[in-house]
Structure formats: structure tokens, C-alpha cells
Amino acid sequence: MIPKTTIEKEITRLSASLAPIQAQVHTWAEKTVFLKWGVLSRGKFYCLECNHSWKPDHANEACAKFIKCKACAGKLKMQDCNRVYFKEIEYSATLDVYAGYQVVRIICSHKHMKKNCLPSYFHKEVMQHWINVQGEVRSMSISTNVFSHTYDQWQYSLPFWNSPKKFPKLPQIPNQSLQSVPQ
Incomplete structure (x- = not known):
């Protein structure tokens, strides 16, 4: 959503001036968040961490x-199962204080693995929660593929957008008991 209120405009301006997430956070995620994987292929064990x-x-x-x-x-x-490529996706978060707000920055991390190769990593900040002194929360995130039937479908090339404060209420469907249809 395009920022409309003064708070949304302020948060959008502050979000653009935030410092990037430090490389220490990414190396911490690579060591602690992901599982270490192994695979048995053709009678040999392969460590997907150290290439042994x-x-x-x-x-x-x-x-x-x-x-x-x-x-x-x-x-x-x-x-x-025995495949050629292996992929794992995990999330982590950091907490910052910036301009009177607590900022929870959520990071989506990808780990790509293959036998006989060292793993490669990709990290991207996908969401921010801005919490003011009164406890009000405003969120910003990058877009997702709307018609995808899976999760983790972030569109990494798009900028952050304001998420609505309250989602519109969906029409309620009355609870009707099923009636048998005469045949």
C-alpha cells in the first residue's frame, strides 16, 4: 500500500535510512539457524556442509x-531421498531501536546444497515491524506472489510496502447445516 497517514510516511522515510543488516548476523544464521545435512548416495555418505x-x-x-x-x-x-540439489529456507529476526521505534527486522535465508560442493547462502530482509512507544505496530514487507500455492514466494526485486494496519473484514458466511437433497 502507498503510505497515506503521517505515521506511514514517517516509517517509510525511516525504513529507507536504516543501516543494512550486518554481515555478522548473516554468518550467525549460517552457523546456527540451518540444519547440517547429509545424504547417502551409491553406498557413500556425503556431508553437504564440508564436502566430505x-x-x-x-x-x-x-x-x-x-x-x-x-x-x-x-x-x-x-x-x-537422493537428489542432486538440496534447498533449505529458514527465518531469523533482529531487534533494533531507531528514531524512537523498536524495529523487528525479519530475514529470509536460503541455503543451497549439492553433493561435492560447499553450500551457498542468500539472505534478504523481507519484513519490518515498527513498534512505537504506545505499543502500536506498523508493518512493512516486500510483496509476494499472490497466486502461488506455496509460501516463501517473496519478490526480492521489489521495495518494501506498508502493510495495512487492520485487514478488512471478510463477509461472514452463515453457518448452515447441510440438508439432504432428495434423489
């Missing part, structure tokens, strides 16, 4: 849900 591969020691080791990587000592959750 090894043969299992025991036959029952292949059936475990978690396994420990021998190189990076990470506890790997085993993928249940």
Missing part, C-alpha cells in the same frame, strides 16, 4: 536418521 564423503563402517549405519561427519564432526540429518 566416506563409506559407511556398518550396515546399520545407513539406516540412521542422524550421523556424525568424520571431517567436520557435525551432526548430520540424513536426507530421505
